[in-house]
Amino acid sequence: MSGPGWIFRRFCGHRAALAGLVLLLAVIVCALLADLVSPGRPGDIDLERSLRPPSLHHPFGTDPFGRDVLARVLHGARISLGVGLLARTISLVLGIVLGIVAGYFGGKTDSALMRLADITFAFPALLLLVAVMAVVSPGLVSLFITLGVVGWAAVARLVRAQVMAVKEREFVQAARSAGAGDAAVIVRHILPQCLSPIVVVYTLGLGMTIMAEASLSFLGLGVQPPAPSWGRMISNGIIYMRTAPWLTLFPGLVLTITVCSLNLVGDGLRDALDPKRVGHLPGRRGTS
């Protein structure tokens, strides 16, 4: 009934999800091949060609320093995807470990961890990120660590719920009475059961994390110049909005497409992995 092939067929039956996957792959390929496909390097300054509108030679135009906007958008994809993947992985590892500990062992550890999650959720998502980034020294490393650590609670809650649902089932009881230790039960029997919600929460969370990174960079709290970041490019373009709207238009468009494709893929995965689901609700948490 299930298995990878079946899930794949269900996913492909979902036209929107398939479109999302194609878009996402396009963004990933562009990010990987940024050096090959982009016209010139993102840091090449040439004041002679400053603020040129989009043309055949510069499809996305040039910025005030004469840097090619397309090249910067393509290289920005690396940063966005890279920060997103790293941050998400940190959240995932933290969330899985703490979620399992809370759900499997229960008791005091569980309530302590869940109160900690409540406290994390007590802050509006973006506000907590902004506050932390305001006091730590800015940079890529603190950016993805902050994004990663702040995202732990949602994953942990999900994993905990899943573990609690699974741990009383017969096959887990059977493994335990056959003499399997806690570690073996968790790794061999419980973790595989949590896999599909984890995949979904990873994909949907990736879109949110990329959006959060762009928002922080937009506020000047994320990726520092001269690294090309979409959020930063948009905020730098604001003062040229009247004369050179392409500076804000293209990075935002690519950012929207990326987040949209991740939401589509996440939705499709959720529907493919959970036969009971019909409604579509792409994940998001207030970035306002």
Add this chain to the structure above:
Amino acid sequence: MVRFVIRRLLLLIPVLWGVLTVTFFLMYVVPGDPVLALAGERYDEETLREMRKELGLDKPLAVRYVEYIGRVVRLDLGRSFMTRRPVMESIRERFPRTLILAFSAMVLAVACGILIGAVAAWGRFPVLGRMLMGGTLVGVSIPVFWLGLLLIYVFAIKLSLLPPSGYGGGSFNHIVLPAVTLSFASMATVARVTRAGFLDSISGDYVRTARAKGLGEMIVLGKHVMRNALIPVITIVGTDFGSYLSGSVLTESIFGWPGLGRFIVQAILKRDFPVIQGAVLFMAVIFVLVNLVVDLSYGMIDPRVRLKGGGL
């Protein structure tokens, strides 16, 4: 119900304490000496010592922690480094503006969201419905700051219909663009949830009964389908309202809206730490309280929630 309320209120205590602790340590981890950063180039030992004393930095950590909690309980959030103005006073001045914006955005999101969701679920105009649902997907994926800039570009720069930014005494013209920007994601989510809820409850037995007894389609939709479909909408609206109230950091910055969100962004740019600390604390508390109200109202509407004890 009373037990449910009490349980929720008790759960609030550790959360509020945690929020206090987090905001306290946020200040503590500031790299380097905040006083040196603040005094900049021109300082003498005397001023430094005075400033340290004012900030209480000359005392041990535990004492500062207890004093901090004591101050906050008395609603004293300290003074701004830059303007020397009490942080609480600035918050009191700015919060109503954030409230106006959040409220307008929420009304817009609920009205348009439910309408869009209902039209899409109705199935009378399948093409329109699909387009609207595609639009909601873009709605949840579009970065709010970019959307705001697009709206400014189209409606303020190109068409010159509306002012690009500013508060304008809270006039209608000034609030339109920020409210639309802020409401967009909620609107899209509300539309999706409404549609899903409609489709879910339209096939319910009670709907068939209502139709069988000869009620008009409008009454069936409005009274029987709607009521059940809208329960999940409350959660979304409530949570989003909470986060808007706690300062829509990006929207307010883009539109130069002088509310709490912009207040904190300006404080960050000037590294005005007491303001950052106080404002973040205030916003988090508002957020927690709004979420509590949402939870309680949810328990009131749907008895199943309080039977479960509202387990987290």
